[in-house]
Amino acid sequence: MWLYALIVIIFAHSTYIDSQAIKYGSMATLLLVITFIETLIVTLYAPVLRILFPRLLSGPVRSPKGQPGSFRHRQEDEEGEAELIPPLAQTRNHYWNITIYTMDVIICGLVMYFSAPFLNPPFGLGSPFYRYGMSTVFAAAAAFRYRGGLLAALGYDLFALLGLFIHAPGAVNYTPNAVDIAGSLVDTPIVAILVAYLSNLLENYARSKRQERENARTQAALVHIGEALLQGSGDRQQLLQRSLKSIQRGRFDRLTIALIDLARDDTTARVPLHLAPMLIRQENTFTVDQLPDNSTRLIQKVLQTKQKLLTFEPIEQENRGIARLYLPLLKDEHAQLVLGAESLRMTPFNMQHEKFLTIAGTQLLVALDNIRLAEQTVRLAADAERGRIAREIHDGIAQLTYMLSLQAETCQAQAQRIIEASEEDAELLSPLAERLSKMVMISKQALWETRNYMFSLKPLxxxxxxxxxxxxxxxxxxxxxxxxxxxxxxxxxxxxxxxxxxxxxxxxxxxxxxxxxxxxxxxxxxxxxxxxxxxxxxxxxxxxxxxxxxxxxxxxxxxxxxxxxxxxxxxxxxxxxxxxxxxxxxxxxxxxxxxxxxxxxxxxxxxxxxx
The missing domain is CATH 3.30.565.10 (Histidine kinase-like ATPase, C-terminal domain)
Structure with missing residues (x-):
């Protein structure tokens, strides 16, 4: 549009007489310089140059040593954090954005106002910069959709109306007509509506593509998690470690799994909540120094509230912050597992991350529950076997030992009666009586030990x-x-x-x-x-x-x-x-x-x- 204005000014210049040409040329040159500088500023933030020079125009991004490009930038692109880039400069401060686009509308409106007297009509449509100024409505509609585009169009039309009622210096006599007025006021709102509509279509398409890509990544990650769980392991530590690697896979800078020990009954306030020895963490070595470790305190907070914890802590002098998401997984109103994710990002974690952690954590919880059920089955089988062995001892060895004890005690009593009745046989039977007494004592001890072992084998x-x-x-x-x-x-x-x-x-x-x-x-x-x-x-x-x-x-x-x-x-x-x-x-x-x-x-x- 700037080039179009330049061509119109050059060809219109030849129609003026010398006195008017000098005045016309000096004003046109000034306006061309102003609009050229504005065009350069706007173009530096155009989508084309942002694609060509992403690191130059996207702010400081640190990349790991020895790695080409920007790791963080690639990761954020894969997660689809960035929206469609507007034509003009845009910051994270909403008020700064409004100021930038307002100043653009004011500059374009003033350029149109002072350049309108060069041609007829001396306002709006007659300005060689009229279509150049409409580009600010285009930019506002692309950035702020219908509301921003129509407001910019209204502001631009106000300068056209100003030129209609208060002519700019150098304007000639002119009789207004409906065609010129309608052409100067209707074009910009129509452009704003069309551009906003097209921007919405593009954004919806981009969102659907990001959603499709995110779903594909989520499905691939869940497949890896399922493969890790299917490898099978009776060791919770190994299962959690394998699952951590599959869940992280570049999504998070730090991922923590806390397996809660339910041996203590945490339904009562008398028993303090505590973590099991299994607190496993997977970290990205490039960002671990930039992430303070507050995971234990945050997990305790989640356990007390039984609610998810979603925070974002901006980092000073950087265009990113620390995003945290700690998600409790409940069963029977008890938190059995807490998944904690932390990353250096430009935006907080969204619903996609929470959904992914919920699905992954649920699968992990099912696998852990299967381990618990397997252990319980082993215990029940062991208890049943112990009960069977106890019954066998009671019906077999215990009965035989008891009969042996009774027989030994009867023999001892009979030998003692013989010794007391006959002094002649006493000397001969005394050694036998002593041996029988020891046999009685040993058999009773054996019977006691047998019964004690039998009772120890019974289920408790x-x-x-x-x-x-x-x-x-x-x-x-x-x-x-x-x-x-x-x-x-x-x-x-x-x-x-x-x-x-x-x-x-x-x-x-x-x-x-x-x-x-x-x-x-x-x-x-x-x-x-x-x-x-x-x-x-x-x-x-x-x-x-x-x-x-x-x-x-x-x-x-x-x-x-x-x-x-x-x-x-x-x-x-x-x-x-x-x-x-x-x-x-x-x-x-x-x-x-x-x-x-x-x-x-x-x-x-x-x-x-x-x-």
Whole structure:
């Protein structure tokens, strides 16, 4: 349009007389210089030059050393972040954009106003720069669509009306007519509407192409994730590590997966939320130094609110910022997995990123659930096999050992009666009686060990079994095996806990731990303490469950108690793993373990586990 104005001015110049030509030529030259400078400024931001020189006109973009081009720029192009580039300069400040386009309309309107007297009519359509000025309406409509284009057209028409009522210097007498007025005022709104319509069509087409490309990339990434999951692994750590690489694949600079440990019942505020040991991260080595690591704090915040976290933190003196998206994946109203993505970007993460992480995280959660179900199946199969072995021992070895014990005891009693009845045979039968006595003792010990192993193989807490029922059954079995009177005492009740906590995995773990510790303590009392009475106390408290195992045996010597306090990790005279094993079982669940000597003899083993 500038070249068109130049041609019109050159040919129109020859029609003027000399006095008018000097005046006409000086004004035309000034306007040509002004519009030429404006044309250069506008052209520097035109789409063609932005395509030819993207790094020159798109702002500072850092690329990794040794890599050609701009890694970040390519990545943002692939994600389709940039919209259609408008003809004029455009910044991220909305007010600056309005100022730029307003100044362009004002300059073009003034040029049209002062150049109109060169031809007839002396306003609007008569100006050689009339079509040049319409390009500002074209630019505004391309950038701001209908609203911006019509406002620019209205502003441009105001300068045409100004020339109609107040002629510019040098204008000749002119009688207005409807054709000139309509031609000067109608063209620009029509151009604005057409350009805005075409811009909308182009933008919709570009958006559909970006959506198609994004869908293709998402499908390809999900295929890689599915392949990683199909490789199969019973190790959660390996599964998460493989999945991370497939999910990231250049989309994010940092990707974090937090697998939440549901061993603690996080439905109650009494038990603090905590992360499992599995906090796995995949990072882009080129941007890791520019991304501060706040992932643990942000994951804790997401767990507390159970809501996604979407933030964008601009970086000073750069045209980009840190985009973060932390997405919790819930099951039964519990957050089981948190996916955290961070990147250096020009815009925040959008709905496409959230959708992609949701799909990928759901697939990962299903794979993790399959691992859990497989482990549960193994445990159920092991429990069933242990139950079968326990039944076999009870029906086979235990019965035979019991019969052997009865026969040995009968033979011992008969030999003792013969010795008491005949002094002559006493000397001969005394060695036999001693051997039979040892056989009775060994057979009873074998019977006790067999029954103890048989009971240890039985499943512990299954179905709706409570801790009280489990320990009550354990004490009855022990009393039948050892012939030592036992009693169970309750302080409080498990009614203080809600149904969700009693059905949680945490409660099952606590019950199993208490069963094994009580079993070890009872065995020690039977083998070493010489106790004639055992008492087990269960205390149900809001914050923890506590169990005491008391015996009236000989207790620990003072030297042994000192060694226990000073070297709790050293194995003691107790059977099995002894104190070390009981202490470790309690510590695994965050509990405490103490041995308290009784003033009147005997020992109390006290175990408390938070719940």
């Amino acid at each position: 807490m299954s179905g709706t079994t409570t801790l009280t029922q489990m320990l009550s059954n354990q004490l009855r079995e022990f009393e039948a095996i050892s012939d030592i009177p036992t009693q169970l005492h309750l302080e409080g009740s498990d009614d203080i806990y809600d149904e969700a906590r009693l059905r949680s995995r945490r409660y099952a773990q606590i019950g199993t731990t208490f069963f094994r510790i009580v079993q070890e303590a009872l065995t020690n009392a039977y083998k070493h303490a010489g106790a004639s009475q055992l008492d087990v106390v269960i205390r149900y408290q809001p914050e923890q469950i506590e169990v005491d195992i008391r015996d009236n045996g000989r207790g620990f010597p003072l030297s042994d108690m000192r060694d226990i306090r000073q070297t709790p990790e050293a194995p003691q005279i107790l059977s099995g793993h002894g104190i070390k094993g009981m202490r470790e079982r309690a510590s695994e669940l965050g509990g405490h373990f103490t041995i308290v000597p009784q003033p009147d003899g005997g020992t109390t083993v006290r175990v408390g586990i938070p719940f």
